[in-house]
Amino acid sequence: MRPLTPLLRRLLWLFLGTLLAVALLFAAMVLRELHAPAASTHATATPAMELVQRGAYLARIGNCALCHTAPGGASYAGGKGVATPFGTVYTSNLTPHPDTGLGRWSVEDFWQAMHQGRSRNGHLLYPAFPYTSFTHLAREDSDALLAFLQTLPAVDQPNRPHALRWPYSSQWALAVWRVINFSPADPVAQAPSPGDPTLRGAYLVNGLGHCNECHGARNVWGAPDLSKTLSGAALPQSLWYAPSLRSAEEGSVTAWTLDDTVTLLTTGTNRHATTSGPMAEVVHHSTQHLQADDAWAMARYLGQLPVVPAVKPVAGKEMPANLTLGARLYKTHCAQCHGKQGEGKKDAYPALAGNRAVQMTPSNNVVLTVLQGGYGPSTRGRPQPHGMPPYVLTLNDAELASVLSYIRNAWGNQAPALSEFDINKFRNLQAP
Template identity: 55%
Template sequence: MNLRGTTPPTRQRAASSWVVCLAAALLTAACGNEVSIDAPNGRAPSAPAFADSAVDADLVARGAYLATVGNCAGCHTAPGGAAMAGGLRIETPYGAVYTGNLTPDLQTGLGGWTADDFHRAMHDGRAPDGRRYAPAFPYPSFTHVARADNDALFAYLQSLPPVQQANRPHELRFPYGTQVALAVWQWITFTPADAPTVAPSAGVARGAYLVRGLGHCGECHAPRDHWSAAASDLSGGEMPGARWYAPSLHPTLGSADALAQTVALLRDGRNSHGTVTGPMATVVLKSTQHWRAADLEQAARYLQSLPPAPPAAEAAPAAATLLAAGARLYADRCADCHGNDGAGVPDAYPALAGNPSVTQPSVRNLVQLLRHGGFAPTTAAQPRPFGMPPADLSPDQTAAVLTHLRQAWGHRATAVSALDVLKAN
């Protein structure tokens, strides 16, 4: 089974100059996971595949679990809105998008869809009437989902109470989102996968299937090329349309307990090295903490099977005045919770010493945490998680305290400037 998206080289070489120029202007809009299925489908409703009231309850239950694995509700349920009815507004650099209604309402949802229609949307990125979806609906990942799993997902969605809620059109600037742009993007960068009929049930193959398919981890954790298409590796990068950095998921050499640490982070929202916050906190809250133990373990084993991440280059020490200013700010603002030694407090405040989030190549996440605060997800392991309030710091102060964090306790990450802070805001 091929789990890697490909960019057909013959197609790239065959592209004429006008196509390339057009694509260069249009395709930056392909920003990962911010546009969802657009229902209705623009055609007369047909009989849904699972209209029979005697639909297999086990199929619906399996679909419900798969919807949790894929975190469908995370995008398709607006705050205070009906489950899976869409309407969530998501800001992107190219305008706003609105998530679609996945309930089985005939006029505004998926009530007129068939199982074939749903599979085509997931696998090919095409609507029942042939329209192409913006790749921000993560069909470049969902194309790897087995037909049997798509059928189960569709059965679950068809079992939901129908909600009549019209889908709002996206507010993307021209020409982003036009069918011409999307046709060019798909032609150059996207080939539907040779997905299995039935998903792998165990082993690292199961982990790869979950991570690369429904889990769609690469939509955030894969770097993107000049077409904004996600690469096949999970080496991290700036999150499209967000002010966050998705770290590499490749293993780090010398981490003997990495498997257990990965499972703990996905299940509990924390491990001995740190706590999830930001967008990943929502993923843990709504999705990964509910994965079956075997699926979590196999996903972690697959991630550990990836090529090790190269060691970060050690940076030169920052100026003594900057380090001293950062140390004073840390002692005044941070040490009461995280400790003078950066060790934190178990089950309360995460350690900063040895925390890989502190020494990431990008300082975006650290800047966002200081500016907006940090809030961990509620999980069975931490039903009342501690949060961090925002810090009222100037760009110079932020740069100083972050430089201290990145060069204290044996850390050798690069220093942070006020310009770095301003660019990350």
Template identity: 50%
Template sequence: MMLRAWHRSLIAALLALVAAALAVLLLNRLDESPPGGSPLQSTPALVERGAYLARAGNCMGCHTERGGEAYAGGRAIPTPFGTVFASNLTPDRQHGLGAWSADDFWRALHNGRSRDGRLLSPAFPYPNYTLIQRADSDALFAYLQSLPAVAQPNRPDELRWPYRTQPAQAVWRALFFRPAVFQPDPARDAIWNRGAYLVQGLGHCNACHAPRNAFGATSSASDFRGGMLDARGWYAPSLNDPGEAGVAAWSAGELREWLKTGSNRHGSAQGPMAEVVLGSTQHLDEADLAAMGVYLQSLPTKASARAPSDRPLDPTLRDLGAELYKQHCAACHGEQGQGVAGIYPTLLGSRVVTMESASNLLQIILRGGFAPATADKPRPFGMPPFASELNERELAAIASFLRSSWGHQAGEVSEVDVKRLR
């Protein structure tokens, strides 16, 4: 009797495994076209359109190794699961997209699958790119096919087991990915929908500005609650939170200036966001800048549930921080953190200083503050790094001083916090 029960349990488990495997297989084939297809009829206008879209998506930012040939791949993209290396997008037949068709390229964007059938790592943000319309995919492909071919081999990813395996990728996709082209919201106008399309899809903004679960997945392309870029040590602040990166209270002109130049009276783009402005948003036309602004300012406003720190800063640490600020910072940022308009950003009320995560503040102090050099602001003022001048205690002291001065109540930064970023 017990043997029969054991057999039934085993059969039930096997059937459940078969059903799960079948579900994973079917979910990985949703809305998928076969590889191949007829050649794309490229035109100069299509190539020009594709070049614009490639800048809008900042494709070169990931697919170009520092100091390397444009779009030839090789740049390391760190993730919590290991390192992914961007692929060669030039029309080299052996290593790039030279043997690909427009249908193959569409399948990569829309389904996250390579020409050879291999599932792509979601470090390539196909959960966002799936929203791209087919006409834009074809334009991107036409542009990439117009580039000089570079015979640079693709470097294999260095993901830990089991994340590097295709079965693991398939299970991840079955759980967290569904292909879906962007559908305009009929309750919104064309400008808002254009902004949503750019921000959610091609711009893949929430690939940084959203929290990720234990498996590295976001909840949706419209989630902008903020996320820690663990492998890089930067925090992409919430676009919903006015205390972080929410822009609902900014004027349209201030937001346009930020996207176009990387700075405005509220501050300047730093770290990964400076790269986005440099390679992407500064190149957008006025209509698309306006559309992105309309969409970003329409996001629901939700402040994070954080209480001001009521713990007084250790007097010794405060005195050390005050002395270091006077020595290294006050000449530019002012004795009261007021800065100099158009030159040195204000620290008084700065969201980088006061938001809950001190990661970005520490990164700027450690690595220096460098706004992007854009066409409209080609020579922005920068700030030198202090990683080699100040030790962990001194860095913690100056950050804590900034977060507790001039009415700020953001809380103390510890030496451990600094060591994590070191």
């Protein structure tokens, strides 16, 4: 073997030295994440009522109670399991109990959690708590949120340990994740006012509303892929699909009027669409409570998102499903509510003709809706929504494939037919 020339030897040492420097820098960044100082430990003074009321409204926008209230548990006392690809994260107690909740937290402590994803004692928080979005929150809104939370009844409920697989359960692994995937946003002292609706809408959608946590794709690390913000994604450990808010074939609202979008956000339905699944919960617990200016601001921002033309799948020449059977099943089970021509009934049942949710690929949502049934959200504007019966026990896989394939290709609709396998994988893998 020929010895290295002096030039190659120098290049090799330069490469190894650079590699070592990068490794040391990365290690230093990880150590800094692990050993950052804790925030102050001084409790917050009794807040003014106006600040508390503002915090209560912001908690609605952030949908805090939905995640931080376990089924059958006390409001905001935590303990609800959030399934992730890495295990289950249990939400924390946000009530002002001095030992198990936020009773000893100062505004600095809370700001550190919201903006930096770090607990009062410096402990790193898991991003199931969406601080990747909350980092954009203005400091004044963070303070108002804590002011509201400190007025809640104190509940003595210790936080439940997370059930994460190793190495995801370790702080050093989380520190590595943060070095690669997270950097706190530049601090914002004051939230945009409704006087600038586009900025206000962006602030609400991308910050406290944390819409991208569901509607945005994630990278191999499970972190939001910032190159695909609001571009649609299957929910982690869920079968529901949050449609792209940038695709005309999925969830873009650029072709709607502002009133259409506001109506969907505040009532759960409009002339174009009806919310279901997780989005129905968001409307019920959160967006129906939007103040008028904020609802219009969000609608304006969403309506100005660039539309990325999607390649709409074209139905193939071969239809594996029996469309004749599907037409007969539609007449028997569906036409009474949705109309003989899929025209629907105004203010009751959505039209299926021209319905992009029916034609969407992936077909997760339409299959789950027919299998599970359910109701739209009950809101002030629509307190008694009409329901959809479940067909999981009424129709078998072949029948469901046939009727859904018929609906996806009738009355001008055009989408790939569904097979028995398409139905079966949802029937057998339904998330709890």
